[in-house]
Amino acid sequence: MTTAHSSRVPTLDRxxxxxxxxxxGVWFPDDPLQVPWQRFLDEVAEAGYEWIELGPHGYLPTDPAVLRAETGRRGLRVSAGTVFTSLHRGPAVWDDTWAHVSQVAALTAETGARHLVVIPSFWRDDxxxxxxxxxxxxxxxxxxxASGTERLAARVRDTYGLEIAVHPHADTHIDTEANVTRFLDATDPDLVNLCLDTGHYAYCGGDSVRLIETYGERIGYLHLKQVDPExxxxxxxxxxxxxxxxGRGVMCEPPRGVxxxxxxxxxxxxxxxxxxxIVEQDMYPxxxxxxxxxxTRTRRFLRSCGA
Structure with a gap:
């Protein structure tokens, strides 16, 4: 019998x-403050997730066969890889950018994933x-x-069959609502979509629901996180x-934040x-x-929301 409470829970089947x-807590390919990659894979499966991202290139195995075997035996699949870029600096950075992107994109494609999350470089040291x-x-x-991102999107698509999703991020040039909308308005919607990170967008004063309602056709990927308003x-x-x-705990466990x-x-x-x-609660270290x-609690909470 369906309870009154469960009847109100939507089915978020998409x-x-x-x-x-x-x-x-993993931000770097190798860091003594981070858990070993084997432990991450074991625990993300134990927590009830099926999909993972690759994280910083070199943290998880970069041999595609090893990576597929290690994720597969835990019932995990890869949704995306991640790269950092400085495309606002113009043609001078293109060769180095492509060398990095192609390395990550090749591994991402080998896992069967179809997305590449692109994060702009920071304007101040992290x-x-x-x-x-x-x-x-x-x-x-x-x-x-804008032009560099379009060029990157076209080449990643044509070479590796991946779609890019640009990630607005705190302390980068694509951060606030004004800068996110300026970037979207300046780029080709057939090439460039957004990875909407709910925590970073709130951190920078943005309204995620309004962005989805206004630019929904440009939302190609989601990162779920919250910020502690205090x-x-x-x-x-x-x-x-x-x-x-x-380090101060600005990104907090849902549903405690905004x-x-x-x-x-x-x-x-x-x-x-x-x-x-994809849940992404920044916690380094x-x-x-x-x-x-x-x-585990976050996965339980998302299930209670219908996801």
Whole structure:
């Protein structure tokens, strides 16, 4: 018999829920503060997830046969790889960018995944807060960013059969609602889609539901996370860079933060297309026993939302 409560839970059958190394405190290919990759794979499966991302290139095995064997025997599949780019810097960075992207894209395609998440480079150092370059792009740099992203998307698609999803991110040039919409309006919708990270967008003052409702046809991928509004207020007031902000716990376990994920999930379901919804709770560094209980509770929470 269906209870009154369960009858109100929507069926979000177009969302493919997964998690990522980020949710285990993994930011680098190799770091003594991070759990070994075997433990990550064991625990992400134990927490109830089927899909994972590759994380920083070199953290998981880069031999495709080994990677497929290790994920397959745990019942896991790969949804995407991730790259960092500095395409606003123009043609001078293209060769180095493609060398990095092609390495990650090749491995991603070998796993059977069809998405490549593209994160813009930071304008200030993630650890020291040193300014790397101005926080705002010039008009010429915006043009280079748009044209370079389109060029990258076309080549990744034609060479590896992958679709790129550009990830707005704190402390990058694609961050606030104004900058995200400027980027979307400047790029070809047939080539360039967005990875909407609910936590980063909230961190930068954006409304994820409104973005989905306004630019739904451009949302190609989702990262699910929340921010702690009290910690965020202190971070913003103090001009704290993203890395130390994470250390302060600015990204928190759902449903303790913002944005509310239920409306975001409903809006994403309403797009009528299949979307990956990958949990990514930034927690670098963190104690090795901390991620699994959080990941398990988060998966249970998402199931209670219908996902």
């Amino acid at each position: 969302l493919r829920v997964g998690s990522a190394p980020d949710s285990w 650890r020291t807060a040193e300014m790397i370059e101005p926080a705002e792009l010039t008009a010429d740099q915006w043009r280079e960013l 910690v965020l207020a202190d971070v913003v007031a103090g001009g704290v860079p993203f890395g130390p902000a994470v 944005p509310e994920l239920e409306p975001v999930l409903l809006a994403a379901q309403g797009l009528g297309v299949e979307l990956f919804a 963190c104690p090795p026993d901390q991620p699994l209980p959080i990941a």
